[in-house]
Amino acid sequence: MQDVLKRSWPKDLSQTLVYRGGEKPLHEYLNQNAKERPNDTAYIFYGNEITWNQLNDDTNRLVHFLKKKGIKKGDCIALFMQNCPQYLIGHYAIQKLGAIVVPLNPMYKEAELEYLVNEVSIKAIISGQELYERIRNVSGKIPSVEFVLTTNYADYLPNENDITMPLPDELKLKKRNIKNTFDFIEIIKQHNPLDETAEIDLWEDVGLMVFTSGTTGRPKAAMLTYGNALFKTATIVQTKNYNEETRTTAISPLCHIAGMLMGVNIPVYSGCQTVLFTRFDAEAAITAIEKYKINSWYTVATMNVAILNHPGVEKRDLSSLKTNFATSFGIPVNKQLADDWSKLTGGCILCESSYGLSETHTADTFMPIDKIKFGTCGIPTYDTEIRIVDIETGKDLPPGKQGEIAVKNKGVFKGYFNRPDATLETLRDGWVFTGDIGMIDEDGYLYFNGRIKEMIKSSGYSVFPEDVEALMKEHEAILQVAAVGVPDTVRGESVKAFIVLKPKYKGKITESAIIEWAKQKMAAYKYPRKVEFRDSLPATSSGKVLRRLLKEE
Known part of the structure; x- marks a missing residue:
């Protein structure tokens, strides 16, 4: 397989993974950016240009509050919000204390929240104010929760005259005081920054738990280490050539493992500038590309189709886009879509992003942009082994044969929280048996053909x-x-x-x-x-x- 990969590996891409600032947790990259480039813009939120210094400073102010509230290493803290700067601040504040980020999808309703909060004994929740009623409705059934912070997303908007893109409804909500909760922006104002981080064992300490099915059953919390996140972030940045000159967007939900990588991890690790959206809107995305000269971004194929069909888009200037890595959800990323996209943008390369799953912190493959093969998920990324295993015999299959996909790399999770039997079923000798069906061709490209599991x-x-x-x-x-x-x-x-x-x-x-x-x-x-x-x-x-x-x- 290694000889095959050498043939398919991009000519101008190093075959060795190099960590930009060394092997350390991603929140230390945030500290580094704030020290080295304090006044450079990190994120743009509907016109509000947030510098690295402000992002880190607000994060450290939240660290101060959380520490005062007794949050310590190993505690589970939930983020229950739409995409917003508060999400980023919450994520890194939690991890600076050595605590564990638990993303909760803002679409979850009461019964779902009750199950998930109790599954990992969440100690505190940072919630969008419009979502708080769902938490309140189950407050008597989630005894582990000690306190809740609520936030109005508009607290991080610029002045009305400086708004640069159409606002979604959740950014038009009137701010309100919610009893028995702490207000996020008031916490930031009232606390001095605490520049302190916990001692982290990079490859052993859990920094993230995401809910997934494994092979069967109700959602289980996959335990991902600080090192898992660093490794996968570094592989994407190096294979996709992100750097301080990259201008990108964060549109996909940050609570989703792919959206987290692209919107939370990669900007901090690479130092690139990112336009942050609460949700996808074709007009807002087009406006951002034009105004901020976005040159590389991640989408779901349906987003590309929405932009292609947007009224008057042919008269807009999308020529700054050079690369577009997309995922085939609902609509395949095929040659026809790529050609249509190239024509609209004046040459932007559109290709499949990668294959991956929550248990491996996703992105186990990448598509070489000089050797795109439509209909595949690309080739294994750095330090990654992929096997195709016969479902009946457990033996490895040769190229061209279909079987279960198994993956091994430094992104592989530690197991499911308090679920040893499920862990043994999925994680075997360092290999994640994905429950997905696929095959590898003679050039090392992975094909995803469906799921064994009933997910x-x-x-x-x-x-x-x-x-x-x-x-x-x-x-x-x-x-x-x-x-x-x-x-x-x-x-x-x-x-x-x-x-x-x-x-x-x-x-x-x-x-x-x-x-x-x-x-x-x-x-x-x-x-x-x-x-x-x-x-x-x-x-x-x-x-x-x-x-x-x-x-x-």
Whole structure:
């Protein structure tokens, strides 16, 4: 395989990974940027140009508050916000204390929050003010939470006359005082910066826990070390040639592992300038490219299509874009899309970003831009081994043969928090057995062909059947339920629920009523878009529902 990779490796790219500032936690890179380039712009938030010094200073002020509140190394602190500067400040303040960042998707509803908070005994939550009611509604059921900070995203907007892009609705919300919580911006104003960091064992101490399915079951917390984050960040920066001259964007959700890498980690490690959005909006993205001369960015393919179809886009100037690494969620990154994008932008290269998963801090491959092969995920990144394993025999398969993808590198997680059996199933002798089906060709390029596990991939998010089913069972009319993924041209997959009603509810409730109920209880990407009532569900002799048979139908 190494000989194959040497053939496919880009000619101008070093075959050795070099850490820009040495092997140290990413928050120390933030300190370094603040010392070496204090007045350079780090992030731009709808016109507010935040310098490295301000970002680090606000982070250290939050460090002071959190330490006063007793937060210490190993404590789990949740971030429950849309993309915003407060997210970045919270992330690095938590890690400077040696505590553990736990991202919570802002689409989560009460039942989801209750389960996840209790799963890892979260000690404190930093929340967007518009999301706090969900926390309050389950406050009596999450005993580990000692305090909550809330924030209005608009606290980090510039003056009204200096706003440079269209504002989404969440940035127009009126600021309000919320009882029994601490206000984020007031905390920043009231505390002096505490320039202090915990002693970190880079490759052993956990700095991040992200919820994922593993191979089966409800969400589990994958434990990722400070070193995992450094390694994957460094590989992306080196393979994609990010540096202080790069001007990019952070559009994907920061709570998602890919969005975190691109929006939280890479800017701090590389020192590049980043335009931060709370969410994707075609007009705002186009405006940012034009005004700030964005030259490299990460997208999901649907974003590119939205811009291509935006009224009047052919008259806009997107010529600053040189490289665009994208992920095929819902729409494939193929040659036709790349050609259309190149024509619109005057030559920007569009290609697949990478293959990866939460358990490896993602980005286990990269696409050589001088040797793009559409339909693949590129080649293994630095110090990474990828095997294709026969599902039945466990033996390695040769190029061109399809089997389970297994990955090994310094990004591999430590295991699932308090889930030893699940850890043993996924992590074997340092290899992550992904549950994904794929193959490697003669040139070392990886093809992703589907999933062994029953996880559903909807709009880029992982949806776990057991999680949907547990939430659906809270409905008084449901006796039995099985959730499967079905093809969706927009989302990639969406959830379909097969339901057996309790006898007294048969004929008295409709599928659409169930869907509407679920919509109010679950994140938008998770709730079933289709419901089918059944008299019974296929099951084994022990009673385990056979989702596979339902999916095959």
